[in-house]
Amino acid sequence: MSKTIRLDKEKSVGRDGVIGNIDSKNIYIEGDNLDALKILRETYLGKIDVVYIDPPYNTGNDILYKNNYGESQDEFGSKYELDEEGNRIYTNSETNGRYHTDWLNMMYQRILVSKDVIKDDGFFLVAIDHNELFNLGEICDEIFGYHNRIAIISVVHKPEGRNQAKFIGPSNEFLLVYAKNEQLAKIQKVAIDDDQLSLFSKEDDKGAYRLKNFIRLSDGKYSTRENKPAFWYPIYVSNDLKKMSLTEFDNSTAVYPVTTQGIERTWKTTPSTFIDRYKNGDIEAKNEGGNIVIYEKLRENQVIKTHWINKKYHGYHFGTKLLDDLLGVKTFDFPKSVYLMHDIFKLFTPKNGKILDFFSGSATSAHAIMMLNSESKSNREYIMVQIPAACDRKSEAYKAGYNTICDIGEERIRRAGKKIKEETGADIDYGFRCFKVDSSNMKDVYYRPAELKQEEIDLFSDNVKDDRTSEDLLIQVMLDLGIMLSSKIEIEDINGKKIFSVADGYLLACFDRHISEKTVVNIAKRHPFYAVLRDSGMDNDSVATNFEQIFETYSPETVRRVL
Numbered sequence: 001m002s003k004t005i006r007l008d009k010e011k012s013v014g015r016d017g018v019i020g021n022i023d024s025k026n027i028y029i030e031g032d033n034l035d036a037l038k039i040l041r042e043t044y045l046g047k048i049d050v051v052y053i054d055p056p057y058n059t060g061n062d063i064l065y066k067n068n069y070g071e072s073q074d075e076f077g078s079k080y081e082l083d084e085e086g087n088r089i090y091t092n093s094e095t096n097g098r099y100h101t102d103w104l105n106m107m108y109q110r111i112l113v114s115k116d117v118i119k120d121d122g123f124f125l126v127a128i129d130h131n132e133l134f135n136l137g138e139i140c141d142e143i144f145g146y147h148n149r150i151a152i153i154s155v156v157h158k159p160e161g162r163n164q165a166k167f168i169g170p171s172n173e174f175l176l177v178y179a180k181n182e183q184l185a186k187i188q189k190v191a192i193d194d195d196q197l198s199l200f201s202k203e204d205d206k207g208a209y210r211l212k213n214f215i216r217l218s219d220g221k222y223s224t225r226e227n228k229p230a231f232w233y234p235i236y237v238s239n240d241l242k243k244m245s246l247t248e249f250d251n252s253t254a255v256y257p258v259t260t261q262g263i264e265r266t267w268k269t270t271p272s273t274f275i276d277r278y279k280n281g282d283i284e285a286k287n288e289g290g291n292i293v294i295y296e297k298l299r300e301n302q303v304i305k306t307h308w309i310n311k312k313y314h315g316y317h318f319g320t321k322l323l324d325d326l327l328g329v330k331t332f333d334f335p336k337s338v339y340l341m342h343d344i345f346k347l348f349t350p351k352n353g354k355i356l357d358f359f360s361g362s363a364t365s366a367h368a369i370m371m372l373n374s375e376s377k378s379n380r381e382y383i384m385v386q387i388p389a390a391c392d393r394k395s396e397a398y399k400a401g402y403n404t405i406c407d408i409g410e411e412r413i414r415r416a417g418k419k420i421k422e423e424t425g426a427d428i429d430y431g432f433r434c435f436k437v438d439s440s441n442m443k444d445v446y447y448r449p450a451e452l453k454q455e456e457i458d459l460f461s462d463n464v465k466d467d468r469t470s471e472d473l474l475i476q477v478m479l480d481l482g483i484m485l486s487s488k489i490e491i492e493d494i495n496g497k498k499i500f501s502v503a504d505g506y507l508l509a510c511f512d513r514h515i516s517e518k519t520v521v522n523i524a525k526r527h528p529f530y531a532v533l534r535d536s537g538m539d540n541d542s543v544a545t546n547f548e549q550i551f552e553t554y555s556p557e558t559v560r561r562v563l
Contacts, residue, residue, distance in 0.1 A: 031437025
């Protein structure tokens with residue numbers, strides 16, 4: 001059956017944190033992640049900077065996911081249950097004869113589809129423990145190519161070790177890091193270690209930095225004027241220290257690379273490179289005791305290692321307890337440390353990057369992205385996908401009103417956004433647009449008109465299902481036309497009809513009934529790139545007949561569609 005996603009305005013939260021608004025650029029999707037990935041694939045083809053997932057680790061515990069592998073239900077007995085849509089929910093236990101195979105099949109098809117949405121210079125990141133580390137690495141090597149495996153990072157998340165272990169208590173998990181294309185991919189030049197971060201105490205509009213003398217003070221004889229004469233030259237600095245040049249100008253002082261001990265050394269770069277750095281805002285002059293000292297700005301950066309041992313990555317205090325305190329009740333087992341996710345996204349995504357997490361769980365990723373945006377004045381956007389698995393009716397979460405995992409994740413985003421806004425006052429996007437995976441908006445005849453019998457024609461005068469709204473149709477149209485779900489959506493009135501304007505008029509769509517020629521003309525005069533109307537919405541046959549001609553007259557370049 002064809003699938004789509006439907007907007008849930010009641011659950012959506014605006015950029016300002018107001019429930020019911022749909023002006024946020026962030027996306028939360030309730031539904032099977034394979035369905036969601038297939039729906040998103042064409043629209044988001046090559047547009048995601050980082051795909052991060054924290055999938056079920058296949059430990060033999062009660063892990064739920066949709067099973068679509070084709071084996072009969074009788075083959076392994078009554079291991080399935082049905083959800084409200086009739087899909088089989090699967091609990092993978094070690095008694096299953098296909099224990100590893102089923103899990104790998106589930107992972108393989110999802111990772112394979114997700115690869116398509118990653119930018120050529122983007123990354124795929126997956127968290128895993130020792131149970132399936134080697135198997136998962138094999139399939140990721142196959143999908144991305146082993147040469148694109150950038151790192152296997154070990155993260156200490158439980159330093160005391162698991163005391164239930166028979167032999168050695170695991171204290172770490174792993175993060176597999178793959179580039180879409182390692183020739184193009186680049187991690188961000190940032191620091192994530194606390195000691196390193198403390199060095200970059202200054203900040204300008206480009207971010208954190210520290211100052212270092214522009215004189216080359218190391219390298220012994222190789223940094224002297226005698227041995228590197230091309231690096232010996234005067235830099236002219238204005239008396240107010242605001243202007244520098246390689247040529248003398250009024251009210252300027254020539255500064256040479258001479259140490260306080262009077263040793264003639266060299267600058268760190270050639271003259272042309274100095275000018276480039278100065279124009280880029282990375283050179284600064286200071287008056288220190290009557291002497292002008294020239295500094296370079298060293299931007300936040302550090303060598304990233306494959307072992308992460310910072311206490312802020314510990315799962316209990318900064319994952320489980322942090323979430324429990326935020327929601328006021330025990331809701332979720334073993335969420336990741338929000339600081340771990342913060343550093344992962346800081347390292348692998350640009351400040352305006354897009355992140356997809358299709359095993360979003362308690363929405364730690366969304367929480368971390370808001371934290372990161374608030375402190376770095378950035379605009380990272382996220383797409384969270386989570387199957388609405390039911391909470392155990394005996395659990396504290398269910399008793400507190402959380403019926404599904406999605407309820408937990410969505411409420412976490414609301415509360416985390418409110419808390420971050422109160423604490424920082426940062427002007428960032430605190431909301432999300434909530435969608436649900438559902439069957440197509442269109443009746444079967446829309447996809448299989450040849451199967452319609454003559455006597456049934458009158459039953460299908462409208463291709464759209466009766467329970468679908470204008471917003472449902474708009475989202476379908478946006479996906480069909482490759483317009484991202486985060487695009488700006490405005491509602492206008494043209495001749496008493498509800499017109500959706502998407503991305504500042506890039507798409508104009510109207511799904512009302514009784515649309516007159518006058519309305520069509522006024523839409524055409526706006527010169528949208530796309531114009532979409534509902535077939536059954538035309539006021540009469542004359543409007544339908546003249547539809548194309550109207551656009552040919554007023555906006556021939558507009559791409560027209562009729563549902």
